[in-house]
Amino acid sequence: MRNKEAQLCLSLFLALSLLLVGCGGGKRTPPPTSSAPGGLPSPASVARRPVKLDEAPPIRVLLKANFGSVPVEGSDVDSLRLLQASGGKIRLADGKGRVLRSGSGFRLRSRTGRILKLDGVAYEGVLEVFVNPLGSSVIVNELSLETYLKGVVPNELSTQGASEFEALKAMTIAARTFAFSALGQNASRGFDLYSDTRSQVYRGARSEQLLSNRAIEQTRGTLATYQNQAIVAFYSSTCGGVTADYQEAFQKPGIPYLKGGALCPDHASPYSSWEELIPVSRIQRSLDRVAGVGRLVKLESLQKSRWGRTVEMRFVGDQGEKVLRGLAIRSALGLRSTWIFGLEPHYDGSGYISEIHATGRGWGHGVGLCQTGTVELSRQGWSYEKILKHYYTGITLARRW
Numbered sequence: 001m002r003n004k005e006a007q008l009c010l011s012l013f014l015a016l017s018l019l020l021v022g023c024g025g026g027k028r029t030p031p032p033t034s035s036a037p038g039g040l041p042s043p044a045s046v047a048r049r050p051v052k053l054d055e056a057p058p059i060r061v062l063l064k065a066n067f068g069s070v071p072v073e074g075s076d077v078d079s080l081r082l083l084q085a086s087g088g089k090i091r092l093a094d095g096k097g098r099v100l101r102s103g104s105g106f107r108l109r110s111r112t113g114r115i116l117k118l119d120g121v122a123y124e125g126v127l128e129v130f131v132n133p134l135g136s137s138v139i140v141n142e143l144s145l146e147t148y149l150k151g152v153v154p155n156e157l158s159t160q161g162a163s164e165f166e167a168l169k170a171m172t173i174a175a176r177t178f179a180f181s182a183l184g185q186n187a188s189r190g191f192d193l194y195s196d197t198r199s200q201v202y203r204g205a206r207s208e209q210l211l212s213n214r215a216i217e218q219t220r221g222t223l224a225t226y227q228n229q230a231i232v233a234f235y236s237s238t239c240g241g242v243t244a245d246y247q248e249a250f251q252k253p254g255i256p257y258l259k260g261g262a263l264c265p266d267h268a269s270p271y272s273s274w275e276e277l278i279p280v281s282r283i284q285r286s287l288d289r290v291a292g293v294g295r296l297v298k299l300e301s302l303q304k305s306r307w308g309r310t311v312e313m314r315f316v317g318d319q320g321e322k323v324l325r326g327l328a329i330r331s332a333l334g335l336r337s338t339w340i341f342g343l344e345p346h347y348d349g350s351g352y353i354s355e356i357h358a359t360g361r362g363w364g365h366g367v368g369l370c371q372t373g374t375v376e377l378s379r380q381g382w383s384y385e386k387i388l389k390h391y392y393t394g395i396t397l398a399r400r401w
């Protein structure tokens with residue numbers, strides 16, 4: 001599901017980028033990112049995490065899970081060409097499939113003068129291939145958090161030129177803090193972060209760009225903190241003009257620095273406002289998964305937040321009814337956001353809803369930093385510190401390594 005959504009997001013992003021460049025604007029829109037609650041760090045884990053360190057901590061990123069056979073190049077194990085997993089064992093094999101070594105796990109480093117490649121993609125640091133405690137065969141890239149950021153920031157914020165450099169620095173600190181607060185989050189699975197939108201989009205060394213590398217180096221070790229703890233640095237593509245409150249979006253206890261209500265100049269995004277005609281047949285699977293009321297006969301908005309987002313909605317179907325809250329509404333209806341202006345149902349001859357005409361604002365959960373707004377504020381001359389303090393209420397920036 002997440003992969004499909006990520007692919008859809010990427011396709012739309014590429015199409016829109018071409019459109020914008022074609023119009024002579026030259027401005028690239030930040031790709032939609034990291035809005036999945038499943039991969040987000042929880043505030044509870046953050047509160048236990050010390051933030052004073054001498055050097056950047058190592059981070060473990062999941063590259064592949066439940067794989068069968070994956071090509072590898074540049075390893076310090078002679079003639080190694082394939083990583084194979086079968087029957088709870090990992091095998092290292094040569095180009096002809098002959099087994100060189102077999103065991104429960106291996107750590108692979110790059111051979112001198114070579115870069116380690118997995119499935120054709122170059123990675124810094126170490127590749128660890130093993131069967132995790134849950135019985136899944138996984139490949140994890142372990143590397144310094146600072147080097148990891150070089151493979152993340154360009155994927156999370158596409159910028160052009162010096163006027164957007166402060167946005168890159170703000171994005172870097174948000175991504176660094178997000179990753180730091182996620183350390184240990186998936187320890188039972190043998191890694192910290194996913195390499196896709198469940199956490200942050202990481203594509204290894206091939207992502208690196210000069211400008212983002214400079215932003216990472218200039219802000220080295222800097223985290224956003226609140227009461228001397230690293231914050232959970234939520235961010236999303238386009239808030240729609242005003243940021244959302246964490247408590248209302250995620251239906252969890254509030255977080256002081258994620259209160260929402262920050263005005264945001266993200267009108268450059270095509271998703272600042274949107275209109276869509278949704279055939280119910282297209283969203284029936286997500287409706288079944290999230291609402292589970294059968295065929296839809298009625299939608300009723302019950303409560304809106306002070307910023308205009310839908311907080312509570314009743315779903316009535318031929319097999320029952322259910323009240324959904326926060327981002328579950330967006331998931332059930334396959335919408336870009338919960339900032340919904342209009343939701344007009346069209347009915348078929350039997351009284352079931354066949355299509356929904358929806359209008360709204362923004363893309364993503366809208367909590368914390370807004371990527372499109374960050375780029376615009378940078379263009380207006382805001383510093384990265386001012387941008388971060390605009391989106392995260394009451395925070396401090398502190399260099400920790």
Ligand SMILES: [Zn+2]
Binds near residue numbers: 266
């Ligand atoms: Zn915004």
